[in-house]
Amino acid sequence: MTERFVCFLVCGNKVCGEVVAVCGRVTHEHHEQYEEDVGRMVSFDSTYYVPTQMYPAPPVFALSTRLKKDLAAHVRKAFELLWVDPASCANRIRVFLEFLMDYFEIPRSDINAKGEEYDLKLYHRIERLEAKKPGHKKTFNALCATSGTMQAIPARRSLKH
Structure with missing residues (x-):
């Protein structure tokens, strides 16, 4: 039953x-x-x-009062989704991070060596934000890992034979 x-x-x-x-x-x-x-x-x-x-939904963590209302709305929606669908919650966090990168004017694309435009992965955008506004990379990478968007980050580990 x-x-x-x-x-x-x-x-x-x-x-x-x-x-x-x-x-x-x-x-x-x-x-x-x-x-x-x-x-x-x-x-x-x-x-x-x-x-x-x-x-x-209760807030999982406190939001800064300086966070723009439209950005805060994405995080609040993630709080709601946490209880219903954790995967959707993680995706909403990723959306929030992408819009936050836009807010800080971190480009979504770049030009490669061949002169072709390509989309920047979120972790590359976070690295660029760190160069512009240091001190947030660790937190943003943790949020990315939570949302499953860090899978494409190259692993840096030593290989033992």
Whole structure:
């Protein structure tokens, strides 16, 4: 039998108090383990409530008040998608990073040695941003890795035979 739950949570921050609607699935597990202090096996049942949707979605991290509203909207949408579809959440983070690169006027394309235009990968755009505004590369690369966009980065590892 499939079990589901629905509930409302209230933010404990006195200046907030926002109400969040939560729904998800319920799972049950039976556990048995040896307890040294009683000298025997004990068994117990656990119930787990796994959220699959939250509205409004709680922020995963604080957003800068200096972040433009249209850019912040992409991150807030990622917060919502985290509970419903983590892959879509990761993609929304990638979209946010691309628009952030646009905001900092990091080009989307370049010209190769043959004089042909090509699209820059996000990690190349991040490297260019680092040259222009140092100090963000590590964070942006972590966000890229989370969103699965770093797969094309050449691996720098030593090979042992």
